Amino acid sequence: MSLIAQVLANAIIAGGIYAVIAIGYSLIYSVLKFINFAHGEIVMIGAFIGWTVAVHWHQHLFIATLAAMICCGLLGFLIEKIVYKPFRKKNKLYVLLTAIALSFLLQGIAIVLFGAKVRTFSTGNIIKGHEVFGAVITTTQFIIITVSLIFVFMILLFIKKTKTGKAIRAVAENQDTAAAVGINVDRIISIIFILSSMLAAVSGILIGYEQNINPTMGTMIGIKAFTAAVVGGIGSVPGAFLGGYLIGFAENFGILFVPAGYKDAISFVILLIMLYVKPTGILGKKTEEEVRV
Amino acid sequence: MKQTKKEILKIKNLSAWYEQLQILYNINMHINKGEIVSIIGPNGAGKSTILKSIFGFIEKRTGSILFHNQEITSLKTHELVSKGIGYVPQGRIVFPGLTVLENLEMGAYTRTDKKEIKKDLQELQAFFPQLQKHLHTNAGLLSGGEQQIVSLARALMSKPKLLLMDEPTLGLSPQMKLMLFQKIKELRDKLQLTILIVEQNAKLALDMSDRAYVLEAGRNKLEGIGNKLLHDKRVQHLYLGGEF
Ligand SMILES: Nc1ncnc2c1ncn2[C@@H]1O[C@H](COP(=O)(O)OP(=O)(O)OP(=O)(O)O)[C@@H](O)[C@H]1O
Ligand SMILES: [Mg+2]
Numbered sequence: 001m002s003l004i005a006q007v008l009a010n011a012i013i014a015g016g017i018y019a020v021i022a023i024g025y026s027l028i029y030s031v032l033k034f035i036n037f038a039h040g041e042i043v044m045i046g047a048f049i050g051w052t053v054a055v056h057w058h059q060h061l062f063i064a065t066l067a068a069m070i071c072c073g074l075l076g077f078l079i080e081k082i083v084y085k086p087f088r089k090k091n092k093l094y095v096l097l098t099a100i101a102l103s104f105l106l107q108g109i110a111i112v113l114f115g116a117k118v119r120t121f122s123t124g125n126i127i128k129g130h131e132v133f134g135a136v137i138t139t140t141q142f143i144i145i146t147v148s149l150i151f152v153f154m155i156l157l158f159i160k161k162t163k164t165g166k167a168i169r170a171v172a173e174n175q176d177t178a179a180a181v182g183i184n185v186d187r188i189i190s191i192i193f194i195l196s197s198m199l200a201a202v203s204g205i206l207i208g209y210e211q212n213i214n215p216t217m218g219t220m221i222g223i224k225a226f227t228a229a230v231v232g233g234i235g236s237v238p239g240a241f242l243g244g245y246l247i248g249f250a251e252n253f254g255i256l257f258v259p260a261g262y263k264d265a266i267s268f269v270i271l272l273i274m275l276y277v278k279p280t281g282i283l284g285k286k287t288e289e290e291v292r293v
Numbered sequence: 294m295k296q297t298k299k300e301i302l303k304i305k306n307l308s309a310w311y312e313q314l315q316i317l318y319n320i321n322m323h324i325n326k327g328e329i330v331s332i333i334g335p336n337g338a339g340k341s342t343i344l345k346s347i348f349g350f351i352e353k354r355t356g357s358i359l360f361h362n363q364e365i366t367s368l369k370t371h372e373l374v375s376k377g378i379g380y381v382p383q384g385r386i387v388f389p390g391l392t393v394l395e396n397l398e399m400g401a402y403t404r405t406d407k408k409e410i411k412k413d414l415q416e417l418q419a420f421f422p423q424l425q426k427h428l429h430t431n432a433g434l435l436s437g438g439e440q441q442i443v444s445l446a447r448a449l450m451s452k453p454k455l456l457l458m459d460e461p462t463l464g465l466s467p468q469m470k471l472m473l474f475q476k477i478k479e480l481r482d483k484l485q486l487t488i489l490i491v492e493q494n495a496k497l498a499l500d501m502s503d504r505a506y507v508l509e510a511g512r513n514k515l516e517g518i519g520n521k522l523l524h525d526k527r528v529q530h531l532y533l534g535g536e537f
Contacts, residue, residue: 163402166391170399173388176350180382182374182403182451285390 015248016148040222046201076197233284379453389433400450
């Protein structure tokens, strides 16, 4: 019983983090129809900025998170403007290759700045957890669960209700028609990159409280969150939310049945099954040919 | 409605290309305030391309376009909306995943006068009763005719002074076509609109508009008062057996 409760707690923690990252993938995909493969590296950069401010400079975690969000938001903005925008109108393949090159570049920069050494947010002394329904959950883990849920719901609400959120959906559906009602499409694309990168920064810090951080951490976490986004239905923000938790649950409950060494493989098995059963993902729509106006 | 003969739009020597392919050749047109002007011509003549050129959708273009005597040739699409130009694209293009209400709200994207927007929403619903019962339905689920109304109403929400409409009656039944044109005329009078409309059905277009331009292979062919063109031998010849 307490084992199940513990696994459940771990699943919710991991799921929340995946969901926050997956939303970034899906948001960008929804509008630009390409996978921002550098997204995982933004998570990593966010973690390192958070670590620098919180651990190295001994600032409050709130300030560290804010700093990471602002820096990553700016980074996302610049990446889109400088690296992606010139290729956006030309060829999807260029953008894809650029994204892959960019993630290596960001990893390289992180190695130069922070060294390949593993860092940690935790202060060293073991924190005693609280017992909830038989599961032991630390205060930090409570914060992770809450913060990820808050961010996920804020972004869902933002997309659903606000004028800018509706404009994001409009641009995702048809860029020309969006321009035709007066939406500045380039501005919306910038907003999307800033938002997703800010979410990535938050998740980077949340991860930092659960695991060690290092310059290559973005690769695996990025691939898994991307998997979550695809399983949920790439391009759908609520889908990314579901997919994130689904992957979190599958991984954590999966290791009750398979050796823990296979944990990383579980999400990919789910991906394969999903691609076979419903290629568009849980909430994904059939992709239609872009309609020209 | 009597025209004040004030030019709202002027197109001078407009040529346009898709990649290397030239579509328009030195098009000249003007539209006076309050007029309904139609562009007719066979499929592929470049009618839509003219509207797209005005609205900033065509990258490779020469010539100049003046709106209220002001050069707008280099403005971006979204800037043209703020200037007072609205566009109803060919093929009833709505935001299918947004509700009808959200579609209309997006139409008012450039506006900040919340109270007025609310009022205009009410008025449009009264004017197009078919909008009312579907307000919270995703626009993609509506019938073709209803989507066309959404697309038109969305363009009106920006309070345009000049409305560009690309084949708004395409695929509608003959009665619906007539009804829509009557609505368009009503709107022109009610909102002091000026309308440039592309229409497949030459007879209907010439019948309903003040003036018309006949386009052939990307070039100006004829122009004149709608009714006169209707009885012009050359027009009858061009369209004989087709739409008549
Ligand atoms: N996006 C595009 N890329 C390349 N060529 C295009 C594009 N759009 C239109 N064309 C070509 O430009 C020419 C004019 O097209 P346009 O859509 O302006 O014609 P139209 O008069 O509106 O025709 P229709 O009555 O069928 O709507 C056609 O030969 C068409 O094939
Ligand atoms: Mg056309």
